[in-house]
Amino acid sequence: MPGTIVGRILAALVGAAVVVGPAASQTSAGQPPLSRVPADQVPLPPPRPEEAKGPAATEPAGKEPAGKDASPEGAGKETARETAKEAPASPIPEPAPLPPERPADVPSGPTPTPATIVPDDTACLRRLDRLGVKAEPVAPLADGLCGAAKPLRVTALPDGVVLAPAATLTCVAAEALGRWSTEVRVIAERTLSKVPQAFQIGGSYECRGQNHDPSAKLSEHAYANGVDVMGFAFEGRAPVTVGATREGTPEAAFEAAVRVRACGFFRTVLGPGSDAAHANHLHLDERERPAGHRLCQ
Structure with a gap:
């Protein structure tokens, strides 16, 4: 042609x-x-x-070569399939490491409570004897988190001052009460010209919350570590009842003075004016606080 x-x-x-x-x-x-x-x-x-048709022009204009998807979606799917083929398989995650074995010397039982911790009371008991405190050991106390491993039944303080009724206390609390009672005797002689014959006790060991609130933190009474003193009995004169003395009287001066001195022997001292729960007695306990902090109100 x-x-x-x-x-x-x-x-x-x-x-x-x-x-x-x-x-x-x-x-x-x-x-x-x-x-x-x-x-x-x-x-x-x-x-x-x-004659203008070449090997690549075998399809009508506007159409993609056979075997390929002409739509953008098809192109995207094809690209995604090719990418998936080329992408390396995700590595299988390593299993979490196991915790270290428990040391053989670590106890596996429950956490010790105040009722199960046994103190060494040997030296304390010797001090009680020298002070003249009358006390005898009783069976360990245990009631849930409440209790004491080596409680004492304290019946009398130095100089024959009787506890009415007897108090169930730890040796540490009994020693603080005995030492404070010697100061009470001196103050009573100075302000009332009489010495006390008995301490009227409102309570000692009792498994309860603070201020008798069931939802509150346990009181030191729950550990036999606190005592409530309601008043002081004398021979030949009326007793002095805590919270019932009139301001300006010798009885009021005596009550205020013995309360201040209690802060030198107990870590907690609460009484009239602290709150409504302590309006008629002195609450004394040996609760330990950081840095030796004391609560005296």
Whole structure:
């Protein structure tokens, strides 16, 4: 086909040259006539539309080659599938390390409570004996978190001062009460000219919360570590009842003085004016606090 077209073009050009004559042998641009141009240098005409189709133009215009998804979604899915094939598999997580073995010397039982901790009362008991405190050991106390491992039943203080009724206390609390009683005797002689014959006890060991509140923190009474003194009995005169003395009287002066001195022997001292729960007695206990802090109100 291309050869036939070229032949026709050359024949037409030669014929035109013979008709036009010498005047047409030169072009306006000064170029030699086409009849003198070698045949292999003559430009070819544009190809026909069907000949423009190459190996890549086998599908109608606007369509993607067969076998591929022409939509953007399809392209995204194809890319995602290829990426998934190329991506390495996720590593399997390592199992969590096991905790270290429990040391053999660590006790496995429940946490000790005040009722199960056994103090060494040997030295304390010797001091009680020298003070003249009358006390005898009783069976260990245990009631849930309440209790005491080595409680004492204290019946009398130095100089024969009786506890009415007897108090159940730890040795530490009994010693503090005995030492304070010697100061009470001196103050009573100075302000009342009489010495006490008995301490009226309102309570000692009792498994309860502070201020008898079931939802409150356990009181020191729950550990036999506290005692309530309601008043003082004398021979030959009326007793002095805590919270019932009138201001300006010797009895009021005695009560105030013994209360102040109690702070030198007990870590907690509460009484009238502290709160409503302590309006009629002196609460004395040996609760330990950080840095030796004491509560005296």
